[in-house]
Amino acid sequence: MKSIENLFLNIYKGIVHKELKKNKNTNNQNNCLNRYLKILSLIITCILFNVYIYSQESMDTFNLSGIKWKKRISEHNSGPGNNTFGLHERNVYLDKDGNINLKIKKTGRTYSCAEIYSDSFFGKGRYEITIATNTKQFSPQMVLGIFLYDQTASPHFNEIDIEYAQWGNKDIENAQYAIHTNNNIEVSRFYIPKKKLLSKHTIDISNQDIIITTSIYNKRNNEFDLFEEKKFVNPQEFDYRNTRFHFNLWLTDTPEKKVGKNPKVKIKSFKYTPNIK
DSSP states (O other): OHHHHHHHHHHHHHHHHHHHHHOOSHHHHHHHHHHHHHHHHHHHHHHHHHHHHHHHHHHTEEEETTEEEEEOOEEEEETTTTEEESOSTTSEEEOTTSOEEEOOEEETTEEEEEEEEESSOBOSEEEEEEEEEEGGGOOTTEEEEEEEEOTTSTTTTTOEEEEEEOTTOTTSOSEEEEEEOSSOEEEEEEOOOSSEEEEEEEEEEOSSEEEEEEEEEETTTTEEEEEEEEEEEOOTTOOGGGBEEEEEEEEOSOSSOOOTTOOOEEEEEEEEEEOOO
């Protein structure tokens, strides 16, 4: 983009120099110079506008594991949880190690939540996700979503969820798998340890089944130990052609929204292997 800007400016300088040489009269030169200064100001305005648009796109787009991810921006309260999204520059950011970080941030009297989604569409196959966070810092109102979603496929939206969530109730399990169908939501709840966690999650989608697992990193053997696994029937109504992958961190729609110690979620890796059968 910079080379194009320089080309325009050099062409402009050449035109001005040529015109000034043609107009020897001082008054004519002044009029000519004023006219071209106005044109120059318009050119500069256009260049600055293009730079702004380019920088905004760069700020709202992230690369992880060779895949482009876009930040969701919603200035008005919307779902999930009747929240705004992406209004704080630190809702979503890339750290020095190349991890995408999600964080809920205070904006004025309210909170701005975080969500990213893949620029690419995905289908049947195997998904492998590695994240790091401190679940001990989560409040019962906080929800971490790791999920497949197609906004055009109402009412089920091809939605397959892995969620760290207590839905505002501190006395229930703090994690679940969920499959949304036309008629209901099939849910499998479980308890995940409240501590610093490095966890790996997989979603395997075949023609018949959906198998979801969660494994937790074990320092003693330097491996991920299987922690939870659930097999679901793949709903016949699912069509994965326009399905994107999402991550979000948000607050449930309760009278009192709390973020606890406001932990960040590090998305360390994402891998998709298509089902070629």
